[in-house]
Amino acid sequence: MPTSSSSSSSFSSAASSSGNRQADVFSRLASSDPEVKLKALREVKNQIIGNRTKKLSFLKLGAVPAIASALSDSECNSILVQSAAALGSFACGFEAGVQAVLDAGVFPLLLRLLTSSDEKVVDAGARSLRMIFQSNQAPKYDFLQEKNMKFLFSLLNSENENVSGLGASIIAHACGTTVQQQVLCDAGVLEKLVILLDGSLSQREACLESLATVLKNNPEAVSRFVGLEAGRYLSSVTELTKDRYPRTRLLSCLCLVVIYNTSPSYFLNMGTKSSLVTTLLELLNDHGQSGDDAALGLSSLIAEKEDLQKLAYEANAIKNIVDILKTGSELHPKRLQGLFLSLAELCSKLEDCRCSFLSLEMLDLLVNALRHKNADVRTAACICFRNAARSVKNLSAGRFTNDHVMLPLVQLLHDPSSSVEVAVLGALSNIVLDFSSPKSTFIEYGGIKQLIELSKSMDPNARCSALRALRNLMFLADNKRKELFYSEVKAQGFVSLISDPEPTVQEQALALLRNLVDGCINSIEFVFDEDGLILDTVGKQLRKSPQAHMAIQGMYVLTNVASGTELHKEAVMQQLFPQPQAESNNFMLKFLQSHESQLRSATVWTIINLISPSSPGAHDRHVKLRDEGIIPQLKNMVNDACLDVKIRIRTVLSQSMSFGDN
């Protein structure tokens, strides 16, 4: 860097003199004298390597197109090397740089360099291309084209480690679909990649990354890989989890996680599972990118797997993760997301984990994460809350229902990101199940209105989650709460919810209704509002041959209504057997013959309530049911496979007998 000749000591002059220097170098790039040009290229390259700020400022000056011209116009090897290296540096870990480099048409120019006779030129070209392929903006490589496949294999076969590494990188970042994986495997890519495992460090790492991409969620590819030389390469990858370089350990672990998630049968050995968990836990402490990736890898590994969650818990995972979160230094959002997701997975099924986690004074940290500027972090924190709130002990201790926690959660109901919305609804669904406190902070914060708003969202997931939260809110709720809720929805609102185009949303709406009419007899009156509009809609939906899960909730609504007064029971009969009706439309019979035991059970409960002997009209209703073939059908089900159904049927039949069997 040229020395400053100015004698002024103010900082503003420092800034402008550096700006001048940059402009000066930039102008020399365009020089027609190759010596001057070469020197300028080297200067730019040396200024930007490692220095993001300089990359940005040179970018703004328009350095990239200038260097691209140097690359395309020159025959001189030194100029090719320096310009390729400079462009590679712009693309290294700097998305704006990748964009600029691609926009300047550099890609084909770099490809040309790979066929040079000068080894240094080839190296420079290969390295820079590899930088581009680390980014999501890299051109989509079409593996399905014959000539592309040929080119790819020529890269993989190269002696030059930068070139073969480039081949592996292209696979790692461009292979996404099953079809692509298949095409690559059929062309023999696995056999080529595993050779790189015995190569240099960068080849090994590129190989591991690309293996993970090719094997992901593809059992055929996995079995092919494991079959190579009778499992030798699977052992190699397992060995590499103990390598001296952290990045190698990480990439091999991630590869094993992919294989485990795709085909767990290759991991019957507890020891391997255990060491995979502990290696990932150790890698969490790495300060660089490896630590970030390790966190996400761990969450992916233990997701839905109780045995691995237990292993992790016993290996002190919770304390380790919490310690990292408490270090106070600014953690990369990817790492935060991974750590919170891992904690969430740990708390998903194991009560010990939840109690352990909550005892570590973590709530403040978690609440702060709810306000993080990155949506993925907010989502992960919500999922963490949701799973931790599964702990009844801690929930009833009021840990989640105080203002400190409740307010930020409620605020997230307005979050611009839909994944955050769905996640916070999940958390609230669990938290509102706190029965220990008579008043609810959630309701005080206007939670009901917000949930009703969200039940009308464009996103079906949000609608479903909002209704689930409302359903839980209405569970065993007192009349005051039910009135408050109903006044915001009204009959017409309910009709829209129950008639939602998505079956999953309909199911939640019916379940909500079920909880609403449950409890004291007055609650049943809701369905009779506006001339029985809601009850009619329920009947209509049930007659439409709904899916089992929806039908179950619908029948339970009828069950609850039928537990009321004489008028209520008659109204249910109306829905079951509307006046002018074709015989074949008897949905009750269909439900009784369903494969879903819960549906059979719910239907029988309705019948029990309809003919419970204490009410005056029971006898007539019994006659009707018998004439419609319902009672005879029940007699056929005396030995139903499901114990619960069997018992309820016995109840009905004994009620039936009390009317005199004719």
Add this chain to the structure above:
Amino acid sequence: MSLFRIFINQDDDDDDMATSKKVITREEWEKKLNAVKLRKQDMNTLVMNFLVTEGYVDAAAKFQTESATKPEIDLATITDRMAVKKAVQNGHVEDAIEKVNDLNPEILDTNPELFFHLQQQRLIELIRQGKTEEALEFAQEELAPRGEENQAFLQELEKTVALLVFEDASNSPVKDLLDISHRLKTASEVNAAILTSQSHEKDPKLPSLLKMLIWAQNQLDEKAVYPHINDLSTGQLQDPPE
């Protein structure tokens, strides 16, 4: 792999450890050692590994000629690496950076900690030369942005800039930064990064073997009395005490 087996007397009195240890005379010891077979090849490889990792290019080249031992990496790359190391050791950091970038432009682009330490060393050299204004400008332009990107860097930067505050920096609490040993530390860091990028192990094997020897002797001391190697540089056996 153990060189020998020791059988401890089962019915020894625990109070007196000295008498329960097996005694091995010098003669017995040397006899056992002579029974161990080593390959010349292995020793040559060990020597070559040491020369190559430490960067003694000429010695390595000569040794290759004389012993027909193949060096594990291209000797030309050692020359480049040694040039970088030397540049840092002599305080010519900018030159070192240029050389590293010629060798492999990825190293500094993917090693933010190393890059920061090199820039920091540059700052130290400017301060050492008394170029205060230039140092401040450099700190402002090159190092401050790095500090913004990373908390840990910021602290180290503040420490370094503190050198400018003191009249006599060489007697200040941060004087260690001016010490030659700091240059050596930075040089070593660069050397290791280059070796790693070339997939070469950054430490030679010889020191590990010697450490293993000392550890093994310490372990054995609890069970036996035998001739020690006390001076690693000579490897001479010393008789066990009577």
